[in-house]
Amino acid sequence: MDYLYDGTYMGLLCCVYAHYYVEKATGIFREGEYQTSLFGKVYRVKTDEDKARRVYEAMEKKLGEFTLRRSYLAYLSNFPDKEMRLLRYLVFGFKQGRGFNNMHGHPDVFGVQEIEKRIYNERHRYLGILRFSVIKGNRDVLYASLEPDNDLLELLADHFLERYQAEPFIIHDVKREKAIFAAGGDWYIAPLAKDVTVQLAQGEEFYRALWKHYFESIAIKERTNPRCQRNFLPKKYWNHLTEMQV
Amino acid sequence: MFRMDEAMRKLKILADSAKYDVSCSSSGTARSGQKGKLGSAAEAGICHSWAADGRCISLLKILFTNKCVYDCEYCVNRRSGGTEKASFEPRELAELTMEFYRRNYIEGLFLSSAVEVSPDHTAEKIHEALWILREEFGFLGYIHAKIIPGVSPELVNAIGLLADRLSVNVELPSDESLALLAPQKKPKGIYLPMKQITETMAEQKTLKGGGNKFSTVKYRGQDLSYLNPQGGQLDPVKLAGADPTAVRAAGGLPVMAREEAARYGELRTYKEKFAPAGQTTQMIVGATPETDRHILKMSEGLYKTFFMKRVYFSAYIPVVQSPKLPDVFTAPPLAREHRLYQADWLLRFYGFEADEIVDEKHENLDMEVDPKVSWALRNIRLFPMEINKASMEELLRIPGIGNVSAMRIVRHRKMAAVKFDDLKKMGVVVKRAKYFITCCGKYYGDIDPEPERVRPLLGDGMIIPQGVRIKDDRADVIRGKLSDHRDGVQLSMFSGGFGTDGTEGGNVHGLSV
Secondary structure (H helix, E strand, O other): OEEEEOOOHHHHHHHHHHHHHOOOOOEEEEOOOOOOOOOOOEEEOOOOHHHHHHHHHHHHHHHOHHHHHHHHHHHHOOOOOHHHHHHHHHHHHHHHOOOHHHOOOOHHHHHHHHHHHHHHHHHHHHHHHOOOEEEOOOOOEEEEEEOOOOOOHHHHHHHHHHHEOOOOEEEEEOOOOEEEEEEOOEEEEEEOOOOOOOOEOOOHHHHHHHHHHHHHHHOOHHHOOHHHHHHHOOHHHHHHOHHHOO | OOOHHHHHHHHHHHHHHHOOOOOOOOOOOOEOOOOOOEOOEOOOOOOOEEOOOOOEEOEEEEEOEOOOOOOOOOOOOOOOOOOOOOEOOHHHHHHHHHHHHHOOOOOEEEEEOOOOOOHHHHHHHHHHHHHHHHHHOOEOOEEEEEOOOOOOHHHHHHHHHHOOEEEOOOEOOOHHHHHHHOOOOOHHHHHHHHHHHHHHHHHOOOOOOOOOOOOOOOOOOOOHHHHOOOOOOOOHHHHHOOOHHHHHHHHHOOOOOHHHHHHOOOOOOOOOOOOOOOEEEEEEEOOOOOOHHHHHHHHHHHHHHHOOOEEEEEEOOOOOOOOOOOOOOOOOOHHHHHHHHHHHHHHHHOOOOHHHHOOOOOOOOOOOOOHHHHHHHHOHHHOOEEOOOOOHHHHOOOOOOOHHHHHHHHHHHHHOOOOHHHHHHOOOOHHHHOOOEEEOOEEOOOOOOOHHHHHHHOOOOOOOOOOOOOOOHHHHHHHHHHOOOOOOOOOOOOOOOOOOOOOOHHHOOOOOO
């Protein structure tokens, strides 16, 4: 039976619950992204906090903290079949018990391990390639925009909060139209329209120009190797990179 | 704030001169932020961009000045060279770093310098810039500072208290080569600060070597004569005289005013430790006739003696025409540099000894296959190894298996036998490993594991055809002047398919300054 859920993590955990207590899932889909099949039955999973909590607590107790973190990362990813991968992973885990994460070669474990690696890599990349601009406000605010493949906004917050202890900042996921607002050691995520306009502070253009200049000077001309460059820094990220703007 | 066009000019000249420095890593320090300050440091380091040559940009890599009183044969900034000269003011540099860091362009600062007036004069300027950055601006990001050979111990100490990582370049793989090409730099001037850094770190109990193989070794006042297998000039007894405490006892400090002393770290109770990310070094490969064996023995010595975090190699790119140097048309030995880095990894992460990688019979690294495969083929009697029985140390010796996959195999075995199909998912490079392993008793290679037959299948395309020359504007100009004869075709080494393998050392080539 195919499941439909509301796209929240809690909803996904309820699907795991239903898999055990209602009927086995053959596919799990977000509502609105499902194409009706002719033959299969469809079950709309209702998100229920108590059921989700039961699954969550079982995961914590039986599979450990590492699995919890890994599962949540899998949920944040953009893999089309992440829900089923996660379900199979958890089912295998409950059967095998603690330590199942060590079976790196097992397809069910590998399925989620692969997703986890992908999202961690993208997060790590963004720690480096996010570019902040100083924008005008009542006081200076740092603003950065990005379009990540995975929904990793919340994974970036702590790193930059640690770094910018004295300055408020905004990290804007343009694709998903939401942003982190952080100041004074605290942060929250709120919706922010795609086409928001920001006004640059004085001196911003100057440092952008300097940075571009540095970026060009540091490359060894005789070794120009665009393929190698794109390998490390795919073009899809260039839109938001100061040094790549003409 | 300094003027636009002036800033542009300085940045261009001083970044241009710094780009041949190899190291750019921002790893080794984990530091959390502090209230009201800017910055933190991530243990693993973070790359912020990739330049057009494919090299990562992590730190603002820049020279303080390129006005040099030295005249090293191989260097673009040599006194007799015609490069345009510029210098930063300490405050300018600190401001620039802050503004770049704030916008997340960089992870920190890599500050090197040519020798202006004297090593001490230059080091004082470097120190001043770092001081402003750390103490006045409250910068907590990463700082890598270059220590210029011959600088006085007090300044090394003071800079070390502000920087995360220090490096003194050994420049060339032997004392003879150093005397030939950089006569103003003395081996003693290079090894003294290295020793001081190592000892200071040992004193504060933070000394840890590179990789996972040297990091667990204990420091016991090492004998430096090891460094010099050819025998010669380094005298450990004399070196011992340079102990920083001895220098202080000998009256190095009291001449300074009290506030001055506070500033140089003597009276200050600074929270940060001395060079928490350790020290590194760099040497030029291919400008002089040393063998790979010599170079690797030397690196091993540097790891064991000074507990270096990294020893960087830079393939010699001819920038200067000199009778003492290879011809300007010589291609930089990029393939050799790549192999040396591979061997370096074997030393630091795989438990190999330099003597195993290159022995008396094989003085140079094999260019056809990587050093690990080369070793395995020479020691084929040890293979194939059974994946489910081999120890961690043995697994690390198998070509195609690295630290991560070996660890996964060991963990997996506790739950269930490892099957051949599992290997790929664990990160093993199966096409390489299959000739050296059995899995549950079965051999999976398509041919018998005989060195002569397996060898051609294991090459990694690193061979560069003989007679390839660099495509270089400068070389073209000089060539035009020297003769009217021209080759029809010039192959470019840099458009080739290598240097894209993701290892930090694998795609960096250049000169030190």
